[in-house]
Every structure is written in C-alpha cells, then in structure tokens.
Amino acid sequence: MYQYDGYDQAFVAARAAEFREQVGRRLTGQLTEDEFKPLRLKNGLYLQLHAYMLRIAIPYGVLSSKQMRTLAHLAENYDRGYGHFTTRQNIQFNWTELRHVPDMLDLLAEAGMHAIQTSGNCIRNVTTDAFAGVAGDEEVDPRATCELLRQWSSAHPEFAFLPRKFKIAVIGANADRAAMKFHDIGLRAYPGENGLPRYDIWVGGGQGRTPRVAQLFEADVPFERLLPTLDAMLRVYNLHGRRDNKYKARIKILVAEMGLEAYRAEVYADMEGRDLSPFAEAAPEYERILAHFATLPLPEGEDVTISGDGAFGEWIDQNVTAHKVPGYAVVSVSLKARGAIPGDATGEEMRMIADLAERYSGGEIRVTHRQNLVLPSVRAADLEAVFEALVEAGLATGNIGLSSDIIACPGLDYCALATARSIPIAQALSERLRSREIRVRQEGRDASGPTLNISGCINACGHHHAANIGILGLNKAESESYQITLGGRADEGAAVGEILGPGFTAEEIPDVVERIIETWDAHRAEGESFAESYARLGKDVFKAAVYEEPVNVAA
Amino acid sequence: MAKVRGPKGPSILTANEILSGEVVYWSGDAWSRSVDDAVRAGDDGARETLTATGKAEEDANRVVGAYLVVLDAVTSVPVELRERRRLAGPSFPLPHSAPHAA
Numbered sequence: 001m002y003q004y005d006g007y008d009q010a011f012v013a014a015r016a017a018e019f020r021e022q023v024g025r026r027l028t029g030q031l032t033e034d035e036f037k038p039l040r041l042k043n044g045l046y047l048q049l050h051a052y053m054l055r056i057a058i059p060y061g062v063l064s065s066k067q068m069r070t071l072a073h074l075a076e077n078y079d080r081g082y083g084h085f086t087t088r089q090n091i092q093f094n095w096t097e098l099r100h101v102p103d104m105l106d107l108l109a110e111a112g113m114h115a116i117q118t119s120g121n122c123i124r125n126v127t128t129d130a131f132a133g134v135a136g137d138e139e140v141d142p143r144a145t146c147e148l149l150r151q152w153s154s155a156h157p158e159f160a161f162l163p164r165k166f167k168i169a170v171i172g173a174n175a176d177r178a179a180m181k182f183h184d185i186g187l188r189a190y191p192g193e194n195g196l197p198r199y200d201i202w203v204g205g206g207q208g209r210t211p212r213v214a215q216l217f218e219a220d221v222p223f224e225r226l227l228p229t230l231d232a233m234l235r236v237y238n239l240h241g242r243r244d245n246k247y248k249a250r251i252k253i254l255v256a257e258m259g260l261e262a263y264r265a266e267v268y269a270d271m272e273g274r275d276l277s278p279f280a281e282a283a284p285e286y287e288r289i290l291a292h293f294a295t296l297p298l299p300e301g302e303d304v305t306i307s308g309d310g311a312f313g314e315w316i317d318q319n320v321t322a323h324k325v326p327g328y329a330v331v332s333v334s335l336k337a338r339g340a341i342p343g344d345a346t347g348e349e350m351r352m353i354a355d356l357a358e359r360y361s362g363g364e365i366r367v368t369h370r371q372n373l374v375l376p377s378v379r380a381a382d383l384e385a386v387f388e389a390l391v392e393a394g395l396a397t398g399n400i401g402l403s404s405d406i407i408a409c410p411g412l413d414y415c416a417l418a419t420a421r422s423i424p425i426a427q428a429l430s431e432r433l434r435s436r437e438i439r440v441r442q443e444g445r446d447a448s449g450p451t452l453n454i455s456g457c458i459n460a461c462g463h464h465h466a467a468n469i470g471i472l473g474l475n476k477a478e479s480e481s482y483q484i485t486l487g488g489r490a491d492e493g494a495a496v497g498e499i500l501g502p503g504f505t506a507e508e509i510p511d512v513v514e515r516i517i518e519t520w521d522a523h524r525a526e527g528e529s530f531a532e533s534y535a536r537l538g539k540d541v542f543k544a545a546v547y548e549e550p551v552n553v554a555a
Numbered sequence: 556m557a558k559v560r561g562p563k564g565p566s567i568l569t570a571n572e573i574l575s576g577e578v579v580y581w582s583g584d585a586w587s588r589s590v591d592d593a594v595r596a597g598d599d600g601a602r603e604t605l606t607a608t609g610k611a612e613e614d615a616n617r618v619v620g621a622y623l624v625v626l627d628a629v630t631s632v633p634v635e636l637r638e639r640r641r642l643a644g645p646s647f648p649l650p651h652s653a654p655h656a657a
Contacts, residue, residue: 029616052576082650344650413645478636
C-alpha cells in the first residue's frame with residue numbers, strides 16, 4: 001500500500017500542530033465559535049447531537065494493521081470504545097472531546113493518517129472499489145489513480161471553497177462496487193498505453209434531496225488529459241455552481257441547469273490555451289505511486305478449492321470472493337451481525353482484525369462503502385483458520401450481499417441533521433431478515449435478496465436512493481415516519497429508487513419489508529435479481545402487496 | 556448565538572459544553588448534565604432572560620450552540636422530536652466487546 005514520503009508526513013504533522021494551536025486559541029477565547037467552526041470542520045470535527053464527532057479519512061478505504069490499531073487506540077482511549085465506519089470508507093468517533101482532538105490528530109499523523117477534508121465544501125476522501133488491486137475481474141488497479149487524486153486535491157488552493165462538498169469515486173472493473181455513478185465525478189479506468197490508464201469520466205451523480213445518476217462527460221480520456229480535465233471541470237463548477245442555495249449547490253444541479261452539452265463546452269473552452277506543463281509531473285508521479293501497489297506482498301499460494309457446510313459454507317459462499325492471484329481469496333468481514341449497528345466496530349474488534357490481517361493478509365485491511373471490512377489477500381488454505389478466528393470474535397456472519405447486509409447512517413441517535421432514527425430500524429430489520437436468510441438457506445433455496453439501505457434524513461448518507469429497497473426516515477408532525485423506495489441500484493446499472501407510497505411507523509417496517517421480499521419471491525423468474533424483477537414487474541405489484549392489507553405490528 | 560427553536564411554550568436552556576461537547580442544561584447559576592436541574596422559563600420575559608444567558612455563556616466560552624428547548628406544558632417532554640431524541644440519548648446499548656450472535 002501507499003506509504004507517506006517525507007513531504008506527506010511533514011504536511012500532516014504540520015496540520016496537526018496548526019490545529020493544536022487553533023484549539024488553544026479557542027479555549028483561551030481568542031477565537032469565537034463562529035471563527036473556530038470553519039477551522040474545526042476543515043479538520044473533520046463536527047458538533048453533533050450529543051457531542052463532538054471526529055471524522056477521520058481512510059484514503060480510498062485502505063488501512064494497514066498498524067493504522068487499524070491506532071484507530072482502536074483512539075476508540076479505547078479517547079472515545080467510548082468503538083468507532084463507526086461510513087459509506088465514504090472513513091471512520092467516525094461519536095464521543096470526541098475537543099480537548100483531546102489535538103492529541104488524536106498527532107497520533108493519527110504518526111500513523112500516516114489525518115482528518116483533513118473530511119468535511120466542508122472541498123474535495124472529500126476519494127473512494128473506490130474495496131477489492132481494488134485484488135479483484136478477479138479487475139482491469140486496472142484504481143488505487144494509484146485515487147492516490148494521485150488525493151495528492152492533487154489535498155489543500156488545492158483553488159478548490160478550498162467550492163459551492164458545496166465534492167465527491168469522487170474511481171473504479172477499474174466492469175462490476176461497480178463503489179457506487180461510482182452516484183458521485184459528483186466518477187471515473188472508470190481502463191488499461192492504456194505504457195502502463196498508464198485511460199478513463200471514462202462521469203459527472204453529476206449524487207443522492208440527497210435531488211438524486212441523480214451521473215452522465216458520461218467524456219469516454220476514453222488518455223491519462224495525460226485526466227488532471228487537466230478534472231481541474232477544468234472543478235473550475236467551471238466553482239465559477240457557476242450556486243452559492244445562494246445550499247440545496248442547489250452541488251454539481252449535479254449545475255449540470256442539470258446548464259445541460260451537459262453546455263457544461264462540457266465550457267469545460268473545454270476553459271482548457272484551451274492553459275499552460276498544462278504543471279501536469280507533466282502526473283505521469284512520473286503515477287508511476288512512483290504505482291510502485292507502492294505493484295507487488296502483492298504474498299508468497300505463492302496453493303490453488304485449492306474450499307467448500308463447507310453450515311455457517312462456514314454460508315460464509316464461503318457470501319463473504320469469500322475470487323482473487324486475481326490463484327490460491328488466494330478476498331475475505332469480507334461483515335459488520336452486520338444479527339442486531340448489530342451497521343458499520344460499528346469496537347476497539348477490540350479493530351485489534352482483532354488488525355491481527356488477522358497481519359497474520360493472513362499482508363497486513364492490509366479495506367473499508368467498504370457498504371460499511372464492512374475486507375482482508376484483501378488470504379491464502380485459500382488459511383480460510384478455515386480465518387473463519388474460526390472470526391467466529392470467536394463474533395464477526396463471522398456470512399451475509400455479505402444479502403439483505404441483512406444493511407447500510408445505515410447514524411440517524412437521529414447521533415446526527416444533528418437527522419429527521420428520524422436509522423439504527424434501530426436497521427437492527428430490527430437485521431433480526432427479521434437474518435432469520436429469513438438462515439431459514440431459506442436451510443431449505444436449500446437461494447437466500448439472496450434486495451439490497452437495503454436506510455437514511456435518517458433526505459441528505460441520504462445511508463444511500464437509500466441507491467438501494468433495491470430504500471428506507472428514508474422523516475419527521476411528520478414530530479413523529480418518525482419511514483418512506484420506502486424501490487428499484488434503486490448502486491451497481492453498474494445505477495438507478496434511483498421510486499417512492500412506493502405513504503410512509504410507515506418504525507414498528508411497521510419489518511413486516512412491510514418482509515412483505516416486499518415475499519412478493520418478489522413469489523413473482524421472481526429463476527435467477528432473477530430484485531432489481532431485474534422490479535424493472536420487469538414495476539411498482540404496482542409491490543404496492544398492492546403492501547397497502548391492500550393492513551400491516552401487522554410486532555408487539 | 557442563542558436562538559429560539561420551535562413554538563413558544565415553557566422552555567429550558569441547553570447547549571454543549573465547550574471542552575467535552577456534552578449536552579448540558581442551565582440550572583439558573585451553572586450548567587448541569589441533568590435535565591432535572593434545568594430552570595424553566597414560563598413566560599416571554601423569562602425566555603428572553605434565558606436566551607440572553609445562553610449568549611453570555613457562549614461569549615464566555617463555556618458552551619457552544621446554546622438554544623431554548625420548548626416543553627409540552629402538560630407532560631414537560633420536549634415538543635420537537637429532535638429534542639426528545641437529544642434528551643434521551645442513543646436508543647440502543649452502545650457497542651461493547653462481547654461477541655455478537657451469528
């Protein structure tokens with residue numbers, strides 16, 4: 001994985017020292033809260049419903065065992081013993097004290113980490129496929145592009161005050177495991193000449209109150225034109241993006257209002273006549289970065305076929321994926337045990353994963369945008385031992401990609417912006433859906449089901465628009481109400497879900513979701529996914545199933 | 556700056572303590588972590604006094620984000636859903652290190 005050089009290390013250490021000084025000035029009253037707020041936000045520190053929350057960047061979701069142990073140390077010594085992995089492959093600590101943040105940032109800097117640009121109207125942590133570099137179906141490893149973009153976008157002076165936050169994702173395979181088309185800019189990398197990739201550039205995707213699937217800005221862009229094009233795309237957005245209304249400030253709105261053609265023309269006009277010589281550094285820098293990712297830190301693997309029964313069999317089927325190197329496997333560790341809080345991990349669990357990664361996976365861990373963890377390179381011969389260790393830690397749930405693998409934002413249990421709770425809904429659904437999955441598998445049937453995401457407000461941090469079944473928590477007359485959307489997809493067939501009808505109470509949701517899944521089961525053609533069935537059947541069959549008979553409410 | 560949220564009614568002053576970030580309530584002469592200690596403003600004059608106190612306490616860098624929470628006159632429960640959740644805290648046991656069920 002990428003290792004900080006002296007420049008990177010000095011930069012993050014200097015930023016940590018700068019923030020220590022700013023906190024000192026705040027506490028002595030030299031800075032008011034109004035003056036301090038933009039400074040703390042630039043360092044990932046929010047004030048949430050109950051406490052300060054520190055969001056730490058995990059660049060493109062890649063962590064070393066050492067870094068994971070640093071996070072465990074922070075959880076245990078500066079928080080309440082746990083952290084929350086997010087849909088941007090970052091981690092949040094929910095109970096941070098302001099007085100401790102400078103020490104936390106120092107420890108992070110020592111581990112080659114930081115909280116810079118995890119908040120505010122700037123380019124946020126670039127996300128990617130959690131299987132980058134190891135996926136059996138990969139054409140280009142997107143990590144080197146992600147790191148190049150991290151360096152280009154970190155403290156970029158021109159893009160420090162954009163109209164609104166800006167999110168970029170990069171993938172290098174046909175399968176989209178990063179919800180690429182729901183980003184302000186999405187890149188699909190393909191193999192190019194001389195080891196340098198070419199890119200399809202997508203623009204204007206996003207969720208929130210105006211969900212949009214990205215449109216193709218330009219196909220097959222050579223590497224040399226990537227950064228000049230992104231620079232111009234950001235520059236045109238910076239100039240014309242709306243600053244009068246934060247709900248209309250994202251690039252998706254600008255592209256929709258200008259029209260893609262007009263936006264594209266203005267970007268190309270901006271590029272004309274510009275001095276592109278500063279970008280000449282990009283190719284040698286890409287090659288330097290690539291060297292960090294070039295060699296898998298692995299001895300030869302023995303090509304063995306692993307299968308099993310019961311919980312191990314389910315785990316193999318769901319959580320173990322083909323690796324590009326024969327004899328190895330990609331292992332996903334579910335943070336979605338029955339009744340668990342999606343994405344939460346205790347310090348003890350983090351240490352255990354760090355140890356497992358060190359012993360079995362080259363000391364590397366990934367965070368997925370579905371709020372799980374990945375051991376990217378496990379020898380097939382070690383899978384049983386890894387499973388046994390995970391069982392002991394309570395982390396062996398074999399439900400990756402099943403409906404109980406739920407994405408949920410922190411919701412109104414933590415978030416100052418939320419309009420309803422998400423986590424208790426996820427917990428109740430997890431109980432219900434996990435029972436179904438185990439039962440269906442025991443019957444020898446396919447336990448796969450719709451993807452299920454929950455957001456506690458219209459900002460959609462829980463990606464509800466992009467789920468086969470999306471749940472949006474709203475405040476109706478000071479009571480929680482949950483709206484269902486169907487047919488959304490985050491994969492290569494990206495689509496925004498459609499609202500099913502009037503909302504439900506929290507207590508009604510498990511029955512409603514189960515009824516939707518049963519309806520799909522009843523009407524499903526053989527081998528058909530929920531998204532495919534929905535595209536064929538439409539909304540009405542599900543609407544009838546949900547609204548025509550009263551929904552039972554569990555006691 | 557202290558601001559009035561929601562409809563008028565009996566109100567208490569809340570904020571987050573500047574150093575710890577913890578939710579606190581104004582007891583009349585200090586900040587308390589218990590809502591039971593909160594002093595209640597029953598009329599416009601008392602509400603204005605509480606609002607002024609919130610601003611003064613922010614200016615003194617003891618708290619951030621001070622504002623009034625309106626209570627139901629009969630039940631004394633906050634009128635707004637957000638404030639009920641903030642008062643109650645997370646509605647589930649916080650994660651701990653015991654193994655989960657498979």
